[in-house]
Amino acid sequence: MAIRLFIDGAAGTTGLEIRERLQGRSEFExxxxxxxxxxxxxxxxxALHAADxxxxxxxxxxxxxxxxxAEGSGTRIIDASSAHRVAEGWTYGFPELIGHDRIANARLVSNPGCYPTxxxxxxAPLVRAGLLPADFPYTVNAVSGYSGGGNALIETFEADPDIAYQAYGIYMDHKHLPEMRKYASLLHxxxxxxxxVPAFRGMVVDIPLPxxxxxxxxxxxxxxxxMDFYASHEVINAWPETGRRKHQRIARSMAPFDGMHLWVSTNQDGTQARLMAMLDNLGKGAxxxxxxxxxxxxxxxxTTGLRL
Known part of the structure; x- marks a missing residue:
């Protein structure tokens, strides 16, 4: 019997992309x-009460x-918004970090944010292993395709081809910060x-380490x-050195991609390093x-239905 699935917000960017990945899948009604x-x-x-x-x-x-x-129903929920990412009673939907079993058995699952992914x-794995300190004042430099900002930002970028770069979150109160701190076990x-940047999709997250x-x-x-932490995972690839050049860029013509590439680079004397991730903000990020x-x-x- 097919699993009854309801996408609340199916007409938005994330909902439309989810429906695309479900095309031809007979497991779902x-x-x-x-x-x-x-x-x-x-x-x-x-609809919420009728869905599995x-x-x-x-x-x-x-x-x-x-x-x-949905209260009063037995419906299980995956929330792609940021509303419940650090909320009590919700399971954080990052299986590689949280564990597949916890997600498999959860009723309420909150998708991670794209940048926090x-x-x-x-x-998170490096702090857990004691290789990075939990009390260090980390910085994160990151760029994303404009689709992550929803319809308003999509319209802005597509109406003005002169935009090359747009900074935001300049008051440093971004809604992603609570989950970044909580799930990396950081003190700050x-x-x-x-x-x-003027690309529809794609994201690079860069963490400099002195x-x-x-x-x-x-x-x-x-x-x-x-590399060891992700060796058995199919969705995330960790590269032995600085990764391939194509994994360090966002292409304007980037195809939908549901995986993530990670790498660690360092200067010649080993006094500095950069931790870097490349993903699709609409893929593994949403x-x-x-x-x-x-x-x-x-x-x-x-990985069924994923574009890897």
Missing amino acids: LILLDDAQRKDEAARRE IAILCLPDEAAKEAVKL GFLALV SPVFSPAV LAAMVAAPADQLRACI SGAAIQNLNIMCGLPE
């Missing part, structure tokens, strides 16, 4: 609402509302410097730890992560 029903509370409540699993592709407040509408993939929030000025393991040990979690929750191979 989609519960669909027409344009007149999408914002109708009664119709949404009915619901994926929320909504703004934060609307996602909280959807969870309330790259940051945590690099920093990192200084996060995100920006948008190794000579901090209590940390040498770069080769950091690299070895990252829709691909939702499909990976959906597969795990349904007892299916986790």
